[in-house]
Amino acid sequence: MTVVDTLGRPVRDLRISVTDRCNFRCTYCMPKSVFGRDYRFMPRRELLTFEEIERVARTFVTFGLRKIRLTGGEPLLRADIEVLVGMLARIDGLELTLTTNGALLSRMASALRDAGLDRVTVSLDSLDEDTFRAMNDVDFPVARVLEGIDDAAAAGLPVKVNAVVRRGVNDGGIVDLARHFRGSGHTMRFIEYMDVGATNGWRLDDVVPAAEIVRRIDEVFPLEPVEPAYTGEVARRWRYRDGAGEIGVIASVTQPFCGGCTRARVSAEGKLYTCLFAVGGTDLRALLRSGAGDGELAAAIAAVWAVRTDRYSERRTEATAALPKVEMSYIGG
Incomplete structure (x- = not known):
């Protein structure tokens, strides 16, 4: 049964946050304090159990769901996460992915792959040591994340690497990231700094437009556009003209893609x-x-999706940016 929203958009992708906790304190996502107060993390009883997550996932599949991404917080902090991966991997017809900061990936990559994970996305905002340590705000080294990426690939997990680009903070390293992962077999994706949540102090001036990101890389490593792989693909893709792979840019701010959005989040x-x-x-x-x-659970989900009108990025203004939106650490990316 296909359910569409008021703009005719079906639900094809589900992002499931498995924890609100994180071992990083990236300022654009989970700064060390919120309006001067420390984060209150949820007691375990407040989190969905693995069985509840599986039940939600199977219900979404009845509407035509094709992909699940496990997020956080940092999903690898959830105890026995590989057990949940195994439960979800047994659902037919689903692509199952996970987004991580990479800090715990080296020791967990093989277990995740063995459990049935199809791909991992690793957040890495800079290769510059001082910049990266400042952005994660827990003094975590770049080398440990790169080690996690290598170990995930060795375990047989395809890897995508995401960098949130903020002007004056890490935009000077755009080409360095492209250079490092060019020819590696990993896809490097650059994400415009977005006004998710209400605590990251977002300003439009901090955004480095996707067009500028592509131009900077193209000046060093010539690029050409790639056609979308499917309707609603979030990243706009560009490949190196010499065949050394491709990059992606996610441009929610300057090139909104609300019209093709098929994503729900739990x-x-x-x-x-x-x-x-x-x-x-x-x-x-x-x-x-x-x-x-x-049936009651399915009806409740269908009722929510059927009245969906969301087009936030197409309607973004300085006023909407100040709305009290849910924080990234609760909803995932």
């Missing part, structure tokens, strides 16, 4: 969000723990 405590920039969500955990049947 937060760590079980709230369903229909947009990364949402102000509020729908509590699925309460429904799951009230004894609701599969």
Whole structure:
């Protein structure tokens, strides 16, 4: 059964946050304090159980879901995450991926692959040691993340690498990142700095437009555009003219792609969000723990999606940027 929203968009991708905790404190996602207060992390009982996550996933599959990405916080902090990967990998017809900061990837890559994970995306915002340590704000070294990437590839996991680009912070390293991963078999993706949540101090002046990112790389390593692999693909892809691989740019700010958005998100405590920039969500955990049947759960999800009107990035203004949106650490990327 296909369910479409008010703009005719089906649900094809589901991002599931498995924890609100993270071992980094990246300032654009989870700064060390929120308005002067430390983060209050959820007690374990507030998180969806693996069985509840699997049930939500199987319900979404009945609507035509094709891909699940496990996120956080940092998903590798969730105890026994490979068990959940195994549970979800047994659902037919799904591509199963996971996004991580890479800090724990070396020791977990083989277990994740053995459990059935199809791909891993690693966040790496800079190769410059001082810049990277400042951005993760816990003094974590670049080499450990690069080691995690190498170990994931050795375990047989395809790797994508994501960098959030912020002007005056790490944009000087754009070409260095492209150079490092060029010819490696890994896809390097650059993400415009976005106004997710309400605590990262986002300003439009901090955004490095995707066109500028592509131009900077093209001046050193000539590029040519690549046609989208599927409808609703988030990243615009460019390949090196000499055949040394490709890059992607995710341009939510300057080149919005709301019209093809097929993504739903479930937060760590079980709230369903229909947009990364949402102000509020729908509590699925309460429904799951009230004894609701599969039909009732499916009807609730379908009802939320059917009235979806989200087009935040197409409507973004200085005013909307200040809305009290859900924080990235609860909803994932």
